[in-house]
Amino acid sequence: MPTNRRIVIANLDESSRAIVRQCLPPDHFEITEFDASKRASSSARVDLVIFLASRDLEDTQAFCSTLRSHVGQGTPLLCCAGRYVYPLIIQLLGNAMQCMIMTPFDAGELREKLNELDLGF
DSSP: OOOOEEEEEESOOHHHHHHHHHHSOTTTEEEEEOOTTOGGGGTSOOSEEEEEOOSOHHHHHHHHHHHHHHHOTTSOEEEEEETTTHHHHHHHHGGGOSEEEEESOOHHHHHHHHHHHTOOO
16 A cells, blocks of 8 residues: 655664654555755655754754745644743744654654644544
8 A cells, every 4th residue: 555644863872763664554555754955855745843852942942943934834743842031932933833742752743743643643
């Protein structure tokens, strides 16, 4: 069966990638790593971007803008942020984020956030 949902992940550590793979199995989703050097990613439809926020809020804001320039304004972003910066990122990015999840997270928490986004996953 061909994959019809495309998920882009960016800056996730291996444990977070494993959780994404568990919740979004590759037989139903095409999961690809974000590559800022490839402009072609902007022409392919992306259903969701999952990325890890850095400790530096300005870097996170710049990275969010980079993601938006590659995938478009309408693509939902799921930002994984450490508990130490979570409240600050919400204030900084405001409505730029569709959804946030605190790290470390588990499969149940990711599934809950995916349900919140109501993307039909």
